[in-house]
Amino acid sequence: MNTLEINNYTKIIKGAVILDNIDLKFQSGKIYGFVGYNGSGKTMLFRALCGLIKPTNGCVKYNSQILGKDISVIPKLGVVIENIGLYPEFTGLKNLQLLAGINNTISDEEIKASIRKVGLDPEDKRTVRKYSLGMRQRIVLAQAIMESPDVLILDEPTNALDEDGVNDIHRIIKEEKDRGCIVLIASHNRSDINGICDEIYIMDKGKCRFLKEDTNA
Amino acid sequence: MIDRRSFAKLSVWLVLLLVFDLTDILSIDRNAEFFRSSGYDAVDMFNHMEFGFSNFDTILIETVFFQTAFIMLFPLFAGQDISSELTVSATYYFTRRASRSKWYLKRVLMLFIKCMLVSFVACFINYLMTMKISENVQITPILCEYSIFCLYCFILTLAANIAAIFTGSIISVVISSVFHIMSILLLKSSTIFGRYNLLGNCVITLSSTANEFVIKLSIELSVAVIITVVGLLIIKNKELGLVNADQII
Numbered sequence: 001m002n003t004l005e006i007n008n009y010t011k012i013i014k015g016a017v018i019l020d021n022i023d024l025k026f027q028s029g030k031i032y033g034f035v036g037y038n039g040s041g042k043t044m045l046f047r048a049l050c051g052l053i054k055p056t057n058g059c060v061k062y063n064s065q066i067l068g069k070d071i072s073v074i075p076k077l078g079v080v081i082e083n084i085g086l087y088p089e090f091t092g093l094k095n096l097q098l099l100a101g102i103n104n105t106i107s108d109e110e111i112k113a114s115i116r117k118v119g120l121d122p123e124d125k126r127t128v129r130k131y132s133l134g135m136r137q138r139i140v141l142a143q144a145i146m147e148s149p150d151v152l153i154l155d156e157p158t159n160a161l162d163e164d165g166v167n168d169i170h171r172i173i174k175e176e177k178d179r180g181c182i183v184l185i186a187s188h189n190r191s192d193i194n195g196i197c198d199e200i201y202i203m204d205k206g207k208c209r210f211l212k213e214d215t216n217a
Numbered sequence: 218m219i220d221r222r223s224f225a226k227l228s229v230w231l232v233l234l235l236v237f238d239l240t241d242i243l244s245i246d247r248n249a250e251f252f253r254s255s256g257y258d259a260v261d262m263f264n265h266m267e268f269g270f271s272n273f274d275t276i277l278i279e280t281v282f283f284q285t286a287f288i289m290l291f292p293l294f295a296g297q298d299i300s301s302e303l304t305v306s307a308t309y310y311f312t313r314r315a316s317r318s319k320w321y322l323k324r325v326l327m328l329f330i331k332c333m334l335v336s337f338v339a340c341f342i343n344y345l346m347t348m349k350i351s352e353n354v355q356i357t358p359i360l361c362e363y364s365i366f367c368l369y370c371f372i373l374t375l376a377a378n379i380a381a382i383f384t385g386s387i388i389s390v391v392i393s394s395v396f397h398i399m400s401i402l403l404l405k406s407s408t409i410f411g412r413y414n415l416l417g418n419c420v421i422t423l424s425s426t427a428n429e430f431v432i433k434l435s436i437e438l439s440v441a442v443i444i445t446v447v448g449l450l451i452i453k454n455k456e457l458g459l460v461n462a463d464q465i466i
Contacts, residue, residue, distance in 0.1 A: 050312050053456040072316075079312045086306055099306070102313045143309060 002028045002063055002150050004074070004182050009048055009058035011206075018044050020206040022058070026182045028150070031173060033193040034186040035211070036203030042186040043081065045203065046155050049184065050079055062151070078149030080140050080157050088129035092139040093122050099143055106147055114146035115139070119168050133160035141169065145176060152176050154185045158192045170196050229294075291370060295331055296377030299324045303382060303452070321452040325445055328378070329371050336367035361434075368437040372444060379448045382455070 004026040011019040019041055026032055034042050047053045049060055051067045051074065060067040062074045086095040096111045112122035118138040128136060137160050144152060154173070158166045173196060177183050186203075187193050193200065200211045302324065311317060340363045 047456075050308075052308060052311065073312055073314065077312050079309065081308050086309070088305075095306075099309050099313065102310060 002180075002182060003061075004049065004151055005061040006045075006049060007058050007061060009060065010056050011044065011048060011053060012056045017206050019048060022048075022208050024201070024208065026184065028180045028182055029177060030198040031177050031183040031185060031196055033197030033200040034184065034203055034208070035190045035193065035200060036186075036188065038188050040188075040203040041206040041208075042188075042203050043155050044206075045208070046079075046081060046153050046184065046186060049153060050074070050077065050081070052081075074151050076147060076150040078144035078147065078152045080144045080154045086128050086136075086140065086143070089127055091125060091127055092120060092131070092135075092142070093124075095128060095139070096143050096146060100146060103147065111146055114142045117145070117172060118142045119165070134162065134165055137161055138165070138168075141172065145172060148179070149176075150181060152181050152183045154183070156187055157185065158187065166192065291332075291335060291374055295328060295374050297381045298328065299378040299448075300381035303455075317452050318449060321449055325375065325448070328374060332367050332370040332374060336363055336370055340366060365433060365437065368434070368441055372437065372441050375441070375444050375448060379444065379451060382448075382451060 006022050006024050009019055009022040010017065022045060034045065036042050044053070048055065051060065051072070054068065059069070062071060065071045067074065086092075087098070090098070092115060093111065096115065097108065100106050100111055115122040118141050120135060120138050120142065128139065131139065137157065141154070141157055144154065152173075157169050157173075161169065173183055173185065185193055185197065190200075199213055201208050202211045299321070307320070310320065314320075
């Protein structure tokens with residue numbers, strides 16, 4: 001069983017406390033939801049968990065190994081971070097091929113399967129620049145799940161999606177959970193994640209508190 | 218990763234460069250006449266076409282400014298290549314592989330290759346022009362000129378990229394242009410301080426300027442290495458996704 005921990009994590013930038021002594025532990029096969037207003041610190045918390053920022057205090061541990069010290073990155077991590085895009089001049093498939101080429105652990109067929117899984121056509125010749133917002137959201141999710149990650153971090157994955165799109169994303173997230181993945185999902189809209197999370201936390205001004213265990217999950 | 222878009226931009230750039238230098242080729246006879254009447258030889262003219270004109274009349278500074286103006290424009294094409302890649306997809310890249318150094322050095326190498334291409338085209342055109350003036354053109358000064366020119370181009374463009382990583386905007390191009398204008402002014406000042414200007418006048422004659430060339434090459438190499446290392450430290454320590462305090466959450 002994999003565990004992801006964030007221990008007493010504080011991040012201060014230019015005197016502003018962005019993350020305030022966050023202390024959480026996540027386990028395989030569970031979905032953890034984070035809700036909060038825009039600017040509450042959700043995205044920053046996820047960046048911290050990915051190791052993209054350095055803590056002012058505290059640390060992130062994956063299977064008891066400290067991120068940035070014992071390990072450089074979380075192995076098999078799938079990420080969707082808000083407002084971070086892919087190469088707009090390449091097709092969705094080409095973008096995913098480029099990213100898959102970094103670790104080189106999956107075949108083209110597996111990449112195409114993940115694109116189909118999110119409801120897109122891998123043979124689509126349009127570049128990402130010409131994708132709608134919803135299609136971009138789907139292709140970014142495809143890059144996150146294509147390598148069968150052990151940890152899946154999704155920041156506002158249902159943004160710009162219609163009802164069918166949201167249902168598709170929920171279905172995929174549940175499949176990842178059933179596979180044994182640690183899934184973290186953030187949304188400013190609580191209704192987006194209600195019913196799929198095992199635990200829900202609320203973020204406010206950099207602080208995180210437990211809200212409830214979702215019995216519907 | 219092969220960045221086809223930036224290479225496509227480079228192709229456009231090289232075409233523009235050819236068109237730009239076409240005016241020189243068309244006015245070769247007039248230029249040649251000027252150099253002959255002034256008592257300069259073919260190598261002098263070659264030097265003049267790039268950086269070295271310290272012993273020439275200051276009226277030529279304007280000419281040299283236009284001759285080298287395309288360097289000011291080069292960062293417009295390549296001055297944001299590294300920074301835009303960093304902001305576009307580096308998050309997905311760095312969460313898969315932590316070696317930021319490898320990512321950065323690969324892109325610096327690509328940038329250097331682009332600078333080599335641009336410099337090669339520029340120097341080759343001047344080589345052809347020089348051939349028109351004298352049949353006894355030596356290849357060594359041209360190679361010296363090429364190396365100085367290439368490094369200068371690289372320093373300017375890498376500095377623009379590093380500035381763009383900080384600012385995330387086109388301001389890096391403005392900064393590069395300022396650097397370039399400063400260089401031109403340094404060249405101008407060299408007419409006051411003598412032969413030892415910073416960039417040019419390195420190969421007026423082989424025998425008298427070999428040491429000067431080595432000094433200039435060493436300076437440029439050192440600056441290139443320093444800028445590369447500074448960029449590496451910035452990339453390694455940059456907290457991705459943070460632009461300023463207002464955008465952090």
